[in-house]
Amino acid sequence: MAARWLSRVARAVESALARGMANEARPRRRPPMRKKAKATAPVAKPKPSHVVLREGMTLRTLAQAMQVSVGALETTLEGVGETMASYEEVVPIDTAELVALEMGYRTKVMRAASKLGQGNVQPRPPVVTVMGHVDHGKTTLLDALRKTSMAAKEAGGITQHIGAFVVQMPSKKASMTFLDTPGHSAFSMMRARGAAITDIVVLVVAGDDGFMPQTKEALAHAQAAGVPTVVAITKCDAPGANPQRVRQQLLANGVMLEEFGGDIQCIEVSAVAGTGLLELEEAIVLQSEILELCARREGDVEAVVIESRLDKGQGPLASVVVKEGTLKDGSYVVAGTEWGRVKSMKDGNGVKISEALPATPVELCGLRGVPSAGDVLSVVSNETRARRISAARKLRTEDHRLGKLDKLAGGNALRLEGKSSNEGEEEKVERELKLVLKADVNGTCEAVRDAVERLGSVQVQVRVLYAGVGPVTSSDIMLAAASNADVIAFNTRMGKEAEAEAKQAGVSVHKSRIIYHLLDEVGRLLEKRAPIHKVEQVNGEAEVLATFDIKGKKGEKEKVAGCRVSTGTISNLEGAFFRVMREGGVVHEGRCISIRRHKLEVDRVGEGNECGVMLEGWTDFKQGDKLRCVEVVAKPAKMVKVDGGGMKFATE
Numbered sequence: 001m002a003a004r005w006l007s008r009v010a011r012a013v014e015s016a017l018a019r020g021m022a023n024e025a026r027p028r029r030r031p032p033m034r035k036k037a038k039a040t041a042p043v044a045k046p047k048p049s050h051v052v053l054r055e056g057m058t059l060r061t062l063a064q065a066m067q068v069s070v071g072a073l074e075t076t077l078e079g080v081g082e083t084m085a086s087y088e089e090v091v092p093i094d095t096a097e098l099v100a101l102e103m104g105y106r107t108k109v110m111r112a113a114s115k116l117g118q119g120n121v122q123p124r125p126p127v128v129t130v131m132g133h134v135d136h137g138k139t140t141l142l143d144a145l146r147k148t149s150m151a152a153k154e155a156g157g158i159t160q161h162i163g164a165f166v167v168q169m170p171s172k173k174a175s176m177t178f179l180d181t182p183g184h185s186a187f188s189m190m191r192a193r194g195a196a197i198t199d200i201v202v203l204v205v206a207g208d209d210g211f212m213p214q215t216k217e218a219l220a221h222a223q224a225a226g227v228p229t230v231v232a233i234t235k236c237d238a239p240g241a242n243p244q245r246v247r248q249q250l251l252a253n254g255v256m257l258e259e260f261g262g263d264i265q266c267i268e269v270s271a272v273a274g275t276g277l278l279e280l281e282e283a284i285v286l287q288s289e290i291l292e293l294c295a296r297r298e299g300d301v302e303a304v305v306i307e308s309r310l311d312k313g314q315g316p317l318a319s320v321v322v323k324e325g326t327l328k329d330g331s332y333v334v335a336g337t338e339w340g341r342v343k344s345m346k347d348g349n350g351v352k353i354s355e356a357l358p359a360t361p362v363e364l365c366g367l368r369g370v371p372s373a374g375d376v377l378s379v380v381s382n383e384t385r386a387r388r389i390s391a392a393r394k395l396r397t398e399d400h401r402l403g404k405l406d407k408l409a410g411g412n413a414l415r416l417e418g419k420s421s422n423e424g425e426e427e428k429v430e431r432e433l434k435l436v437l438k439a440d441v442n443g444t445c446e447a448v449r450d451a452v453e454r455l456g457s458v459q460v461q462v463r464v465l466y467a468g469v470g471p472v473t474s475s476d477i478m479l480a481a482a483s484n485a486d487v488i489a490f491n492t493r494m495g496k497e498a499e500a501e502a503k504q505a506g507v508s509v510h511k512s513r514i515i516y517h518l519l520d521e522v523g524r525l526l527e528k529r530a531p532i533h534k535v536e537q538v539n540g541e542a543e544v545l546a547t548f549d550i551k552g553k554k555g556e557k558e559k560v561a562g563c564r565v566s567t568g569t570i571s572n573l574e575g576a577f578f579r580v581m582r583e584g585g586v587v588h589e590g591r592c593i594s595i596r597r598h599k600l601e602v603d604r605v606g607e608g609n610e611c612g613v614m615l616e617g618w619t620d621f622k623q624g625d626k627l628r629c630v631e632v633v634a635k636p637a638k639m640v641k642v643d644g645g646g647m648k649f650a651t652e
Helices: 002-025 059-066 070-079 093-102 138-146 185-196 213-225 243-252 277-291 383-421 442-453 474-483 496-505 515-528
Strands: 050-054 106-110 121-123 127-132 163-168 175-180 200-206 229-234 265-268 294-296 302-311 315-324 332-335 338-346 361-367 376-380 432-439 461-469 486-490 509-512 532-551 557-568 576-582 585-590 592-597 610-615 626-636 639-641 647-649
Touching: 050 059, 050 093, 059 070, 059 093, 070 093, 093 106, 093 376, 093 383, 127 138, 127 213, 138 163, 138 229, 163 361, 200 213, 200 243, 200 277, 229 243, 229 277, 243 265, 265 277, 294 315, 302 442, 302 461, 332 361, 332 383, 338 383, 376 383, 432 442, 432 474, 432 515, 442 461, 442 486, 442 515, 461 474, 474 486, 474 496, 486 515, 509 515, 532 610, 557 626, 576 592, 576 610
Parallel strands: 050 106, 127 175, 127 200, 200 229, 229 265, 432 461, 432 486, 486 509
Antiparallel strands: 121 294, 163 175, 302 315, 302 376, 315 361, 332 338, 332 376, 338 361, 532 557, 532 626, 557 610, 576 585, 576 626, 592 610, 639 647
16 A cells, blocks of 8 residues: 555646656746826816806916816916905906906906895886887887977988987886887898897887788797887877788787787777877886896996997987996996097986996997997006007907908909819809998998998899998098099088099998988999890891892892791891891891882891891892891890898899
8 A cells, every 4th residue: 555655646746846847848938018198288178269257257267167277377467467365365257257368268248237125226118119110100100209309300310320218207107218220121130139138128019010021020020039028009190000900910929919828918009199109108117127137336347339430529429328337427438449538428318427326328428439339338547558458459459350351352262263263164254243332320420331232143242341330431531542433422421622532533422310211222324334244135026938049249140039038127237137037947147238119228137028138148038038037136134122221233
């Protein structure tokens, strides 16, 4: 047993030693090397091109919104003369905007809405915008409310710019700020702006005219702005007025009136008879109470420019409606890209006032330039701050304008390159009507420019080289003369010096006070530049009855076709040619050498008469051939009338 056990142990040891030697002789495999991941640079997030600024932003939150370090923000603040004690200190909204502009951002200021119970927040009057179709009685309705006659003073009896004024309601219980917007189709942007800054919209619909295109557009502006609407059916005492039909039209266009289960009040009004005014006042007051309108009377001032113009004696004037705070005389203000110091303010009656509370419309004097309608006006601490903000905004605006011009230039270069490659094709001449536009106020200028440019087409484009506010000056005439442009003066005057220069330079100046007449005049200017199309016109046709041989001037035989004119007139005038028709096809086409009647040379022969015809290069006349007299005439492109005034070329 012991020997057997020892032999097993010996064999196991030998086997283990053999496996160990074999493993040592076998080459060892190295473990696979793990590839080291290459270090990649962190991808930097792109900086935003614009930043939203809100009231109460601290230095830290402003840096986070702009995605810059707090240190970089502090450096920029020091550059504009501001220092912050800590990262948690609130940055004034005008300082935040200036820093953002200095660092190359586009800015948008968002202010928190005031609510009752917050500090110095107090109730304010409603801002009511009257909107509707042209000549539906909007201004007449406001005249009845404020006992004036503005409609009689307006050119053509239609409103052509936004008017803002305070109306003491008939019951003397409350005052309201009204905005009267134009109803003409050309003033779409002005209606949109009126709806954007208002609290309540009064949609005026004439009882004898009904729901019209600009009524629908005004309703769309009010709905887009989310503004509650009150419907006033005017001219209810006019012959043919049918308020019930108007209600049905409103319902068909999605206006849910109270009597049909909706929430929109509808009042029947007659401005001439003075009926329904008290009911309209009660409807507006009820709607304003539901809205709980309020505003701060202290703190940051915010107002909106609704109109601006250039006055010869006072300089730039801006009509604004205060939204928050109290605007005071002597304040430094910034409106869009313009700045200034308030020298004086006048209310809607032209009376000078020293301060304007929320929802008050005023006309202020003291700006260095004419701001654009719709710009936000804000009060800043000092003149240096106002200058800096204005300069920074102008720089951003100019950069944006140059960028658009670069894109436009690139598109034109591609278009010209495409034309030059088609060498065999006839070169197309670009036709355009160039205009220099001057108007009385900024909002009207903007609306007229938009309406005029819409009259352009593929055939003739309308390009406004310059649009400005104020009288026509010598520089406007020089620009028009250098560019071969016409000058449009809408509701504004022209100095004697500019008039003399226009006469000397041969510049046409078209003056107008009514938008209809202006657009008609632009239509006539377009008609003068109409592209000419050459078309063939068949003047007449003759049938060959017989052929004759005559002796020509050189003694050669010439073939004459004896014909009778069956339709129209055949002629041998310049521009006319003949087609020889045989069995429905053209066998020859050429110029006529001679037409004779009773052996006399004539230019034309009328229907039913007989004559002899000789054609150049053709003698193979046969009885029964038709000689068709064709003339190439030049016709201008067809023009069609445009709704709202003016004409444009019809699309091909």
